[in-house]
Amino acid sequence: MPSEKQTNSLSKFISSLKQFIEWIDPILVPLLAILTSMIVGGIIIKSVGGDPILAYKGLLEGSFGSVELGPVKSQRAISETAVWATPYIFAGLAVALAFKGGLFNIGAEGQLALGAVFSSLIGYALPGWLGVDLPTIIHLPLAILGGLLMGGIWAGIVGALKAYTGGHEVINTIMMNYIALNSTSFLLNGVMKDPSPTNVIARTPLIAESARFAPIFDGLRVHWGFVLALFTAVFIWWLLNKTTVGFEIRTMGANPDAAHYAGVNVKRTIILTMFLSGALAGMAGAIEVTGLNYRHELGFSQGYGFDAIAIALLGKSHPIGVVLASILFAAMRNGATRMQFLTQMPVDLISMIQAFILLFVAADAIVRFIFRIQSKGERVVLTRGWGG
Amino acid sequence: MKKLNMMIALLVIASVILAACTPAATEAPTQAPAPTEAPTEAPTAAPTEPPVVEPTAADCPKAEVFCVGLVTDVGKINDKSFNQSAWEGVLQSQTDGVADIVQYIETTDAKDYAKNIGTFGDAGFDVIVTVGFALGEATVAAATTYPDVNFIGVDQFQAAETDGVAGLNFPEDQAGFLVGALAASMSKSHKIGAVCGTDVVPPVWRFGEGYKAGAAYADGMNGTTTEVFVVYHSDVGFDKTFTDPEWGAQTATSMMDNGADAIFGCGGITGNGAITAAAQAGAYAIGVDTDQYLTLPEAAPRMLSSAMKLITPGVAELIAAAKDGSITYGNVFGDAGYAPYHDVAGEVPAEVSSMMETLNAALLDGSVVTNVPPVKP
Numbered sequence: 001m002p003s004e005k006q007t008n009s010l011s012k013f014i015s016s017l018k019q020f021i022e023w024i025d026p027i028l029v030p031l032l033a034i035l036t037s038m039i040v041g042g043i044i045i046k047s048v049g050g051d052p053i054l055a056y057k058g059l060l061e062g063s064f065g066s067v068e069l070g071p072v073k074s075q076r077a078i079s080e081t082a083v084w085a086t087p088y089i090f091a092g093l094a095v096a097l098a099f100k101g102g103l104f105n106i107g108a109e110g111q112l113a114l115g116a117v118f119s120s121l122i123g124y125a126l127p128g129w130l131g132v133d134l135p136t137i138i139h140l141p142l143a144i145l146g147g148l149l150m151g152g153i154w155a156g157i158v159g160a161l162k163a164y165t166g167g168h169e170v171i172n173t174i175m176m177n178y179i180a181l182n183s184t185s186f187l188l189n190g191v192m193k194d195p196s197p198t199n200v201i202a203r204t205p206l207i208a209e210s211a212r213f214a215p216i217f218d219g220l221r222v223h224w225g226f227v228l229a230l231f232t233a234v235f236i237w238w239l240l241n242k243t244t245v246g247f248e249i250r251t252m253g254a255n256p257d258a259a260h261y262a263g264v265n266v267k268r269t270i271i272l273t274m275f276l277s278g279a280l281a282g283m284a285g286a287i288e289v290t291g292l293n294y295r296h297e298l299g300f301s302q303g304y305g306f307d308a309i310a311i312a313l314l315g316k317s318h319p320i321g322v323v324l325a326s327i328l329f330a331a332m333r334n335g336a337t338r339m340q341f342l343t344q345m346p347v348d349l350i351s352m353i354q355a356f357i358l359l360f361v362a363a364d365a366i367v368r369f370i371f372r373i374q375s376k377g378e379r380v381v382l383t384r385g386w387g388g
Numbered sequence: 389m390k391k392l393n394m395m396i397a398l399l400v401i402a403s404v405i406l407a408a409c410t411p412a413a414t415e416a417p418t419q420a421p422a423p424t425e426a427p428t429e430a431p432t433a434a435p436t437e438p439p440v441v442e443p444t445a446a447d448c449p450k451a452e453v454f455c456v457g458l459v460t461d462v463g464k465i466n467d468k469s470f471n472q473s474a475w476e477g478v479l480q481s482q483t484d485g486v487a488d489i490v491q492y493i494e495t496t497d498a499k500d501y502a503k504n505i506g507t508f509g510d511a512g513f514d515v516i517v518t519v520g521f522a523l524g525e526a527t528v529a530a531a532t533t534y535p536d537v538n539f540i541g542v543d544q545f546q547a548a549e550t551d552g553v554a555g556l557n558f559p560e561d562q563a564g565f566l567v568g569a570l571a572a573s574m575s576k577s578h579k580i581g582a583v584c585g586t587d588v589v590p591p592v593w594r595f596g597e598g599y600k601a602g603a604a605y606a607d608g609m610n611g612t613t614t615e616v617f618v619v620y621h622s623d624v625g626f627d628k629t630f631t632d633p634e635w636g637a638q639t640a641t642s643m644m645d646n647g648a649d650a651i652f653g654c655g656g657i658t659g660n661g662a663i664t665a666a667a668q669a670g671a672y673a674i675g676v677d678t679d680q681y682l683t684l685p686e687a688a689p690r691m692l693s694s695a696m697k698l699i700t701p702g703v704a705e706l707i708a709a710a711k712d713g714s715i716t717y718g719n720v721f722g723d724a725g726y727a728p729y730h731d732v733a734g735e736v737p738a739e740v741s742s743m744m745e746t747l748n749a750a751l752l753d754g755s756v757v758t759n760v761p762p763v764k765p
Contacts, residue, residue, distance in 0.1 A: 073510060080503060185628065189588075201522060292499060299462055299498030299522060337500065340493050341445070341507050346464070347494050 025373075027321065029364045030314055030357075032371050034328070037356030044352065045345060055343045059350075062338025063331035077334070079220035083292060084330035085323075087112070087301065089229040090284035091308030092326050093236050094151075094277045096317040098169075100240055101273035102253035103162075107173030108281040109305025110180030111154050115147030115282025116296040117184050119289045121192065122146040123207025139210040144286045151282015152275040154180060159274025163267035169274065177305075188298055203297035213291035225291030230323065232280070237319040249273050281305060310358050329354065443488050449512030454711055455489040456481060457508030461520030462495050468683035469656065470699065474519045474542045477703025486708050487515075501526035509534035515710045517542065517703060521589070528553055538710040542699060543591065545762075549718035554710075556702050556720050560591045561598035561760035562751045563695035563724035564654070567674045568602025569747055570693055570726065571650040572614040573740045574672060579615045581643035583636050583662035585655025586629040587620040590763045595654040595676065595695060596620065597760045605756070609743065617643050621658055633661025640665045650674060650692065663687045672732070679727035692736075694727035723752065 042052035060066070063081045065074020091108045098105035105111075122143045127133055134142075158176055161167040188202040195205070213223040240246035248269045251259040260266050284304060285296075293300055311329055315321030336350040360367050368374070448455035458478050460471040471494075481487040491513075493504045501523050508516045509530060517540045518527045524544040531539050531552035539553045546555040564582075571580040580603060587593040596618045603616045619639050621629045640651045640662035651666035652674040653659025663673035663680070667690035675684060675694030684691070702722030709715040725748065729736050750756035 083499075182624075185624065189624075288499075297498060302462065302497045333496070336496070337493055337504055337507055341491060341511070344491060347496055348464075 026316055026318075028373065029367050030316070030321075030325075030361050032367045032373075033314075033357050033360035033364070036360050036367060036370060037353050040356050041349065041353040045343075045349065048345075050343050050345050055339050055345055055349075058339035058342035059332065059335035062335035062341075064335075075217075075220060077338075079217070079222040081327065081330045081334045082222040082226045084334045085326045086223075086226045086229050086291065087284040087288050087304045088307060088311055088326035088329055089233060089323055090280050090287060091304050092311035092315060092322040093233060093319060094280035094284070095308045095312035096315060096319065096322050097236060097240070097249070097280060098273060098277040099312055099317040100253050101249040101269065101277075102256065103159075103270065103273055103277070104170050105155060105158075105173055105274065105277045105281070106170055106309065107155060107158065107176050107180070107278070107305070108284075108308045109303065110173075110177035111151035111278045111281035112285040112288075112301060112305050113184045113296075114154055114180045114285070115151040116285030116289050116301060117187055117192070117204070118150040118282075119143045119147035119286035120204040120207055120296045123211035123289060124205045124295075127208055127210070134208075134210050136210045136212075139208065140213065140290060143207065143211040143290050144283065147282045147286025147289070148279045149282070151285065152279030155278020155281065156271055156275035158278075159271035162274070163270040184296075185298060188296065194295070201297060201299075204295045206294050207289065211290055212294055213287075221292065223291035225287040228287065232283070233319040233323045236280075240319070245272065281308070284308075307354075310354065313358060314361050445489050445491060445511060448489060448514070453488045454486065454515075455491075455508075455511075455513040456487040456515045456517065456707055457511075457513040458490070458492040458517040458519065459501070459504045459508070459523065460492065460494045461522050462498060465492050465494055468680075469677055470542060471519050473678050473697075473699035474517055474703050477700040478517060478707065480700060480704040481707040484704065484708070486704075486711050489513075495523075498522065502529065505530045506533070509537055513537065515540060515707055517707075518544070521545065521591075524555075538715055540703060540706045540710070542703065543697075545590065546717075546719050551717060554706055554715055554717050554720045556699075556706060556722055558591070558697035558699070558702070558722045559724045559751075559758075560594040560695075560697065561601070561758040563676075563697060563726065564595040564598025564652075565602035565605065565751065565758045565760075566724065566726040566744065566748060567652055567693055567695040568599035568604075568616070569606040569609075570602075570740070570744055571599075571652060571672065571674060572603035572606035572612065572616075573610060573743065574692060574736065575614060575648075575650050577647045577649045578612055579617070579643075579647040580650040580652070581617040581640065581648040582619070582652040582654060583639045583643070583659055584618065584620045584653075585658055586622045586624075587764055588622060592620070592655055593764045594760055594762070595652075598758050599652055599654075599695075601758045601760055605747075606743075617646070617648060619643075621655060630656030630658055632658045633664070636661030637665035641669070644669050644671055652676070652695065654695065660684055660687070663691075667691065675727065681727060681730045689731050691727075691730055692732055693729060696725045696727055698723045698725050 045052040045055050061069050062077055065077040091112055094108050095105050126142065154176060158169050158172040161172050162169050185202065188204060192204045194203050213225050215221060215223050240250060248264045251262060251264055252266055252269050256266050285301065288301060289296055307329055311322055311325040315325035332350050332354060336347045339345065340347055443453045445455065447453040456478050458475055463471055465471050465475050475492055478490045482490045493507060495501060495504055505516055505518060505526055515538045519542045521543050524541060527539050527541045527544060528550045531550050535552060537552065541553055541555045543557065544555040545557055546553065582596055582599045584596045585592045587596065600616050600618060603614050607614050621632060621635060624632065636653060636658040643651060644666065650672035651662055653663035654676040659676055663675060664686045667673040667687035670690065672692040673687040673690050674692050677697050678694065679696060680694045681688050681691040699722065706715060706720065726744065747756060
């Protein structure tokens with residue numbers, strides 16, 4: 001007969017194992033979804049006559065480097081992954097924050113573009129308007145703030161429409177996307193177009209040196225904006241979990257009626273949530289301008305705002321989840337170049353694998369069925385749909 | 389406390405991911421030596437024969453292995469347009485025995501231009517072909533980073549000569565001139581149209597102006613007066629101007645409502661929309677850049693011709709010149725041409741087709757000029 005002590009420690013072990021499974025549960029499904037989609041992707045690669053192992057080797061080497069590739073190219077690979085991850089983190093946080101408040105911000109793409117446009121405007125035109133050269137310590141924050149406010153106001157309008165007229169934010173953010181993207185195109189082809197005589201591309205002039213982030217390492221493109229992105233993720237986590245505002249946002253997301261009865265000003269919180277969400281998306285654009293491209297051009301930022309929805313879903317709207325999901329998406333987008341170099345497979349394959357990941361995350365019943373995982377606890381409500 | 393636990397769990401997962409990644413990385417070397425094993429096997433199989441080793445991209449740094457890489461603009465290798473034509477030129481150089489290794493990378497975002505070019509540069513490729521004027525700056529910058537590489541910039545006008553960069557341009561005005569003359573000669577209503585992308589892009593503008601000039605030239609030959617409608621989609625941005633088939637179709641339809649019976653589409657998918665609408669309405673459709681009879685089946689039955697930039701031979705010739713060292717930098721001009729009549733060949737009178745042959749030859753030898761300036765004044 002086992003002693004009391006032994007039973008105790010065994011039950012302790014079992015309970016801690018249970019606890020571990022409980023912690024791991026929220027990310028177990030995304031991880032298995034990634035695994036499953038990699039396998040499905042591998043089958044597709046094989047079926048079109050490719051070499052899946054070589055393809056995934058290229059993907060891994062291209063995004064994180066390898067011994068075979070050597071230190072210089074590996075550093076560059078990691079740096080480029082960070083470069084790709086930077087806007088993804090900001091835009092992913094934008095969508096995730098809105099999800100937490102029960103709002104679906106599909107407009108990150110437009111907010112990001114406008115943020116980039118206004119950040120570049122401040123970057124290249126402000127010293128001329130003021131007639132003085134600004135020091136970096138003033139100019140750079142102003143350029144970021146410009147993008148942040150522009151994105152915030154753009155999304156805040158949608159929040160106000162929802163709060164005061166009940167207009168659904170899904171439709172309104174989509175419509176505002178059209179306005180934002182076409183205005184961007186109009187501005188970049190018109191008044192904001194780089195006036196240098198040989199330029200035929202729709203893009204702004206280069207921003208002043210004083211509005212630029214320095215690269216972290218010489219010779220690599222990764223810039224301090226990436227570090228800022230990581231800090232922003234921590235900040236958003238803090239905001240959501242440790243502040244009254246965050247509590248109000250989460251309460252509204254869980255149940256707006258209950259929030260109302262608990263004394264939350266729901267209208268104000270809707271507008272604030274959309275503003276913060278748009279501000280993060282605008283920041284994604286501003287950081288791309290000030291940290292990487294030093295201007296805005298129509299070919300830049302292709303669909304980050306839409307990838308961001310996927311990233312927020314994959315990251316389960318948790319700031320740390322968003323960072324991990326951003327790094328995954330960044331690695332896939334960045335590694336695609338080397339994968340294609342090695343295998344000559346179409347890069348569309350990467351988009352397909354991304355789509356499979358999302359499919360399996362969204363329809364998590366499939367993954368739970370394949371891996372026989374039981375669903376525990378209540379499901380995370382991302383958004384309350386049309387009735388909200 | 390719960391949050392701390394969460395963090396620990398995440399770290400555990402992160403290490404699991406990393407651990408899961410490791411096998412792939414260690415598998416890689418077992419994969420990689422496979423090509424290098426081949427040479428050791430080959431001699432044993434045929435000891436008297438010199439070992440025939442298929443070089444791989446890993447051999448590109450060697451002087452005797454001639455490698456050509458191609459970087460597309462944001463778009464696909466099989467776009468039935470520039471990227472595809474340029475890639476066919478690269479493939480032709482391989483068929484001709486000039487290039488040993490040919491590879492491409494498709495660009496998905498403009499910020500990757502430099503990285504994608506650099507992937508070939510780092511791998512020791514001898515020639516890097518970059519397609520489209522948007523890659524112009526990245527190409528010039530890469531020429532400094534990789535001084536041993538010959539760059540071929542398709543459709544990249546070189547305002548200043550850069551060592552190592554050959555900008556492959558085409559006399560679009562001549563191509564437009566040819567199809568303009570053809571359209572004016574074939575039109576029964578003596579009204580013809582052109583639906584183009586933005587005139588801000590000089591090549592597009594030269595197509596349109598060449599079209600007008602060609603129609604006027606044919607009028608002089610035939611004793612007719614042809615009304616020419618040329619419309620540029622300059623009212624929208626770069627993201628839209630070449631990718632707006634609905635606008636193209638509407639514009640072509642309104643031209644046909646005004647009596648036009650031949651439509652020239654010059655401007656990517658916008659132009660495709662225009663000539664598809666024209667073909668469906670029974671008017672003559674005239675394609676651009678490549679022989680669109682082969683690439684646009686919707687318009688093929690009524691495809692009269694296409695104003696062609698002969699990109700494929702242009703690229704192949706420059707690659708050959710790069711190999712034998714005769715390549716020149718700065719602006720290099722390829723040839724323009726017009727595509728065969730295909731399905732409507734029976735409708736083209738003998739005198740028109742002979743006039744076209746004469747005109748093509750005259751443009752090539754310079755006895756006929758289009759008088760279209762290089763850029764919009």
